[in-house]
Amino acid sequence: xxxxxxxxxxxxxxGAERRAVDPAGLLEEAAVELVRARAGRRPGKARPxxxxxxxTLPPVPRAAADRLARMLAGPRSRFLPxxxxxxxxxxxxxxxxxxxxxLDLGVKDRSIRPHLGVVAGARGRWLAELNPAWSYLLxxxxxxxxxxxxxxxxxxxxxxxxxxxxxxxxxQARELLERGWRAETPEDRAAFVAMLADGLGxxxxxxxxxxxxxxxxxxxxAAAGLLARLPGSRLGVxxxxxxxxxxxxxxxxxxxxxxxxxxxAMARDGVRRRPPSGTDPQGWWLQQVIAHTPLSFWPAHLGLxxxxxxxxxxxxxxxxxxxxxxxxxILQRDAAWARALFQADPLTDLLAVLPxxxxxxxxxxxxxxxxVDGQMIMMLGGVAGPWGPRxxxxxxxxxxxxxxxxxxxxxxxxxxxxxRIDPALHPGxxxxxxxxxxxxxxFEMAKELx
Numbered sequence: 003x004x005x006x007x008x009x010x011x012x013x014x015x016x017g018a019e020r021r022a023v024d025p026a027g028l029l030e031e032a033a034v035e036l037v038r039a040r041a042g043r044r045p046g047k048a049r050p051x052x053x054x055x056x057x058t059l060p061p062v063p064r065a066a067a068d069r070l071a072r073m074l075a076g077p078r079s080r081f082l083p084x085x086x087x088x089x090x091x092x093x094x095x096x097x098x099x100x101x102x103x104x105l106d107l108g109v110k111d112r113s114i115r116p117h118l119g120v121v122a123g124a125r126g127r128w129l130a131e132l133n134p135a136w137s138y139l140l141x142x143x144x145x146x147x148x149x150x151x152x153x154x155x156x157x158x159x160x161x162x163x164x165x166x167x168x169x170x171x172x173x174q175a176r177e178l179l180e181r182g183w184r185a186e187t188p189e190d191r192a193a194f195v196a197m198l199a200d201g202l203g204x205x206x207x208x209x210x211x212x213x214x215x216x217x218x219x220x221x222x223x224a225a226a227g228l229l230a231r232l233p234g235s236r237l238g239v240x241x242x243x244x245x246x247x248x249x250x251x252x253x254x255x256x257x258x259x260x261x262x263x264x265x266x267a268m269a270r271d272g273v274r275r276r277p278p279s280g281t282d283p284q285g286w287w288l289q290q291v292i293a294h295t296p297l298s299f300w301p302a303h304l305g306l307x308x309x310x311x312x313x314x315x316x317x318x319x320x321x322x323x324x325x326x327x328x329x330x331x332i333l334q335r336d337a338a339w340a341r342a343l344f345q346a347d348p349l350t351d352l353l354a355v356l357p358x359x360x361x362x363x364x365x366x367x368x369x370x371x372x373x374v375d376g377q378m379i380m381m382l383g384g385v386a387g388p389w390g391p392r393x394x395x396x397x398x399x400x401x402x403x404x405x406x407x408x409x410x411x412x413x414x415x416x417x418x419x420x421x422r423i424d425p426a427l428h429p430g431x432x433x434x435x436x437x438x439x440x441x442x443x444x445f446e447m448a449k450e451l452x
Contacts, residue, residue: 004035004039006035007032007035007036007039010028010031010032010035013028014028014032051128051132054124054125054128054129055124055128056124057095057123057124057125058123058124058145059093059094059095059120059123059145060093060094060095061094061095061096061097062089062094062095062096062097062121062450062451063450063451065450066085066089066094066447066450066451067096067097067100069085069446069447069450070082070085070096070097070100071097071100073085074100074103074104078443080417080421081421081443081444081447082107082114083111083113083114083117084421084444084447085447085451086104086114086117086118086121087117088447088448088451089117089120089121089451090116090117090119090120090121092451092452093120093145094121094451095120095121095122095123095125095126096121096122096123096126098125101122101125101126101129102129104118104121104122104126105118105122105126105129105130105133105135105136105139106135108136108138108139109135109136109138112138115138115139115141115142116142116143118139118142119139119142119143119144119158120143120144120145122139122144123144124144126139127139127140127144140156140157140158141156141157141158141161142158143158143159143161143162144158144159146162146166147159147160147162147163147166151163152164152178157189157190160190161190161193161194161197164178164179164194164197165197165200168197168198168200168201169200169201172200172201172203172205172206173205175198175201176198176205176206176209179194179198179209180209188217188218188220188221189220191213191216191218191221192218192220192221192223192224195210195213195221195224195225195228196224196227196228198210198228199228199231202228202231202232203232204232204234204235206228206232207229207232207234207235207236210225210228210229210235211225211229211235211236211237213225214226214229214237214270214271214272215270219274222270222272223272225272226271226272226294227272227294227333230272230293230294230295230296230330230333230334231333231334231335232296233296233298233299237271237272237294238295238296238299240267240271241271241291241294241295241296242295242296242299242303244261244268244291244295245291245292245295245299245303246303247259247261248260248261248288248291248292249292249303249304249323250303250304251304251305252317254314254315255314255315255316255317256304256311256314256315256316256317256323257316257317257318258288258316258317258318258319258320258322258323259318259319260284260285260287260288260319260322261284261287261288261291262284263287264283264287268287268291271294272290272294273287273290273291273294274286274290275287285319285321285322286322288319288322288323288326289322289323289325289326289329290326291326292322292323292325292326292327292329292330293325293326293327293329293330293333294330294333295326295330296334297327297330297331297334297336297339308338308339308342309342309345311327311342312324312327312339312342312343312345312346313346324343324346324347327339327343328343328347328349328351328352331343331352331355332351332352332354332355335355336355337355337356337357340352340353340355340356341356341360344356344364348364348368348377348381349381350380350381350383350384351384353365353381353384353385354384358386358390359390361385362385362389362390362392362393363390363392363393365381365382365385365389365393365396366390366392366393366395366396367396368381369382369393369396369397369400370396370399370400373411374400374404374409374411374412374415375411376411378411378415379411379414379415379418382397382415382418382422383418385422386422387421387422387423387424388422388423388424389419389422389423389424394419394423394424394427397415397419397423398419398431398434400412400415401415401416401419401434401437402433402434416434416436416437417436417440419437419440420436420437420439420440420441420444421440421444423437423441425441425442425443425444425445425448426445427441428441428442428445
């Protein structure tokens with residue numbers, strides 16, 4: 003831009019009144035200067051993009067394409083993720099005319115990106131190369147990776163290749179990653195470390211311990227999280243030593259004492275120094291130490307079972323300690339601790355650690371014994387569909403029991419049930435019209451994609 007434009011910007015930043023300039027005149031001058039700058043540019047030379055490559059996947063049936071268009075227009079849009087998942091599982095591609103809208107949705111909703119990687123087809127990836135806003139699609143796998151995917155594939159194809167190799171031969175996958183570790187981007191390093199969770203074992207410990215020295219925090223955090231799942235890891239031992247100084251038996255209860263500081267060794271092991279806004283730093287460090295301590299350490303250290311530990315009174319910093327245990331149960335996928343913690347406080351995230359059938363049965367018990375409120379709806383939202391028979395029966399009983407009065411929470415329960423109950427049950431819920439309509443819609447949607 004010209005010096006005149008820079009002067010106008012400076013005046014706007016300082017304030018028109020301070021420089022005794024008429025605001026309307028300032029805007030007028032800025033408009034004139036902007037037009038002058040644009041008019042003085044010569045148009046650049048551009049070449050049309052290469053044609054989109056041919057498609058390899060069959061299109062969805064016409065009825066399914068029409069339903070997708072209606073959902074994108076608004077009604078029933080909440081069932082879009084299920085449509086995408088069904089189409090991706092059957093390796094069908096969406097109509098080209100709807101790709102811009104679908105790719106725009108993927109910008110906002112990361113959860114649908116893996117399915118978009120398939121249903122967008124070759125045309126979708128071609129569009130993603132032309133529009134930076136849609137470039138996220140290139141990080142998703144469009145199908146089974148080829149033999150050369152690791153060397154020449156897109157980020158999504160390389161991750162799919164690594165995941166497949168890790169599932170078959172865990173050690174070979176780790177060795178492949180080690181050989182090219184320094185050449186990987188920080189984003190890919192963090193992603194590949196997280197993927198070592200599949201088949202995780204003590205053979206991975208030396209590599210993960212070395213990853214704690216990576217310059218990127220995301221890589222260090224991913225490595226620390228996996229090492230916390232290995233009770234025999236060096237990080238697990240170090241965290242247990244710190245935890246032994248932070249929590250101990252005190253008569254019939256427990257006494258907590260947070261770390262006085264977060265030193266360099268703690269930071270290397272994944273403890274973040276800066277707490278979230280409004281959080282006490284020492285409490286934040288305490289919570290992280292507890293979260294990264296192997297849960298198998300506590301029964302021996304405290305002489306109590308997980309159930310007894312969860313029920314024990316904690317003198318000081320109780321919230322931080324309990325949140326640390328919750329994070330540890332989720333991080334370490336420990337069903338016994340998740341079960342004990344859920345009985346004390348039914349947090350949605352704990353349900354994900356439990357086996358699907360137990361998860362559904364626990365939710366059924368809760369909905370029979372507690373009022374349907376915002377917390378209950380949030381908890382049920384963490385139970386993936388299709389819901390099991392006991393939970394389905396409990397939800398339907400609650401909806402029918404409140405048929406005469408329809409509070410907000412029951413309306414939300416009907417909406418959630420419409421997404422999670424097996425759609426084949428739609429003939430049996432005609433007495434709940436909204437639910438029957440939603441289930442019938444999903445049933446027909448799945449039939450069109452079959």
